[in-house]
Amino acid sequence: MDSNQGTYVWETLDRNVQKTAGAGSRLLETTNAFNPNEGSIAQRTYEAAIEFGAKRILYDCREAERDVDLKDEEAVRAAVIDAYGDSHWVDVDGIVEAVMDPRTSAAIAYRFYLNNIQENADGWLVKAEWDACLDEDDPIKPGDQISVGFDGSLRGDATSIVGCRLRDGKLFLIGLWENPRDPRQPDWEVDVLAVEAAVKRTFETYRVEWMFCDPPYFQEAIGRWSIAYGDDRVFEYWTNKPMRMCEATERLHSAVAVGDVKHDGNPDLTRHMLNAVTREVPQGLLITKDSPRSKKKIDAAVSAILAFEGRADAIADGRLNSRRGRVVGF
Structure with a gap:
């Protein structure tokens, strides 16, 4: 993000990779689901790959089913397994507990644990x-x-x-x-x-x-x-x-x-x-x-x-x- 100079750092890295791509240079980006209101690098990469079909970008993402009932343990567990795919090393039980912890907002649960990209992913309070x-x-x-x-x-x-x-x-x-x-x-x-x-x-x-x-x-x-x-x-x-x-x-x-x-x-x-x-x-x-x-x-x-x-x-x-x-x- 601009606020922490992250954009400047990424742009510098990206330029250098583009110049040396023929020599085998690659840039790997890993991130949580982005917040659509922040204009982050993750969002720019997503839009370039998915919306504009930019070449030389390999985009791989697994999102859990949206609108999961966060109070239903079985539904949460299924969503976590869906989001993490074949990442067998993940502590599914621990993530389920984190999602269902009453201190975890729905915004945090969907974005950081279930990898959902959505406009309301950053809402502070749950209306209910x-x-x-x-x-x-x-x-x-x-x-x-x-x-x-x-x-x-x-x-x-x-x-x-x-x-x-x-x-x-x-x-x-x-x-x-x-x-x-x-x-x-x-x-x-x-x-x-x-x-x-x-x-x-x-x-x-x-x-x-x-x-x-x-x-x-x-x-x-x-x-x-x-x-x-x-x-x-x-x-x-x-x-x-x-x-x-x-x-x-x-x-x-x-x-x-x-x-x-x-x-x-x-x-x-x-x-x-x-x-x-x-x-x-x-x-x-x-x-x-x-x-x-x-x-x-x-x-x-x-x-x-x-x-x-x-x-x-x-x-x-x-x-x-x-x-x-x-x-x-x-």
Whole structure:
């Protein structure tokens, strides 16, 4: 990929092989099934061989049957055997267990274990698993202890605030300011005053124990919130730190997979959560839009990750059911 200079390295190797092919030079590429949204070398090779019939490329690939029921052990086993063909050294039992592990997303299972190339192979959450976390019987109430995640923007992306109840991990949307993409509003910007008012109302309504905020565009405001509501409650959280963000992303993903998180069914939060696709980095998996210019926003999903991570830190700090007071500045 361009992000890690892989494309440059491959192009250099390919040029040298082409120059010396007559002398017997060959280039061997081995890879997992590619992600169609990354524009990888694997995808370029596949398209050259399969779609354009490029000469001097020998393409060999085994894909398992698509749309396998990942909860059916026998179906998974048959798919694994199909994908690995005559690779007799493969630990089929171990791969079946990995596919059926609740921490393994369908995207990872299909792409990395069953070798499926598909447009939705990188979806972050499985809709059925997210839907199973719906809880309409225990609504969020004023005075509940919560953590908050904030992801801000001014124009192109959305600004969102998501809360997470400490006692049960229930996520709920507090505020969302999203570009309407209306040609009659070419200069649309996030209503910063409305965002400020929503943050103030959140601290007045709930017992906010922890707030993680992604600083770009709102660093000055975050500083003021820290002064007003306590620097032991409002923290910067730079989402461009891959190691930390990968760990937080995996924490929420795993919780959804095993049903350790809840939500109230808000359609905008659900839309953003299901819009998110995964992007592989050396540190693990991050979430992103399905393409850089996509209109499918994911900002509320980022806020949900920050809120859920803040919940974990608040509980680790002993704040669950804590009654200690706080000083609020005006």
